[in-house]
Amino acid sequence: MEEAKRELNAGRSGPAAGLLRRALPPAGAQYGEDSTVVRTLRKQYAAALLDSGDYSTALPEVRLLLRAYVASAGPQAPVVEQLRADEQLCLRELGRV
Structure with missing residues (x-):
């Protein structure tokens, strides 16, 4: 995970996303x-996928997180609000809105 942190800190979201995926x-x-x-x-x-502009891969991850956090933290939790915004960003960028 240290390598992923280094990649993120260096602004290399794509390589960091690959490390995190693995x-x-x-x-x-x-x-x-x-x-x-x-x-x-x-x-x-x-977040790394969003930062690198890989919205089609980010969308299912964001939706998975959204369901998990709604169930555990409730629909009004700040993390849920952020994930909803991330979902909308993906949909906009993919031309689905």
Whole structure:
């Protein structure tokens, strides 16, 4: 994860997204898909995808996070509001709005 942080800090969202994507399956196996660890990784992955302009890959990740956070934090939680905004950004950029 340190390498992903270095890539993000250097402004290289694309390579960071690749590293985070590869980290998700082992983290899910070790901690569980609904764990805080996996959710945090998934949020970082989605943010890196958004930053790199990969909206078509980001959209399903954002929607997965949105469902998880609505269930755990409630529909009015700040993280849910941000994820809704991210979802709308993806849809706009993909010409679906």
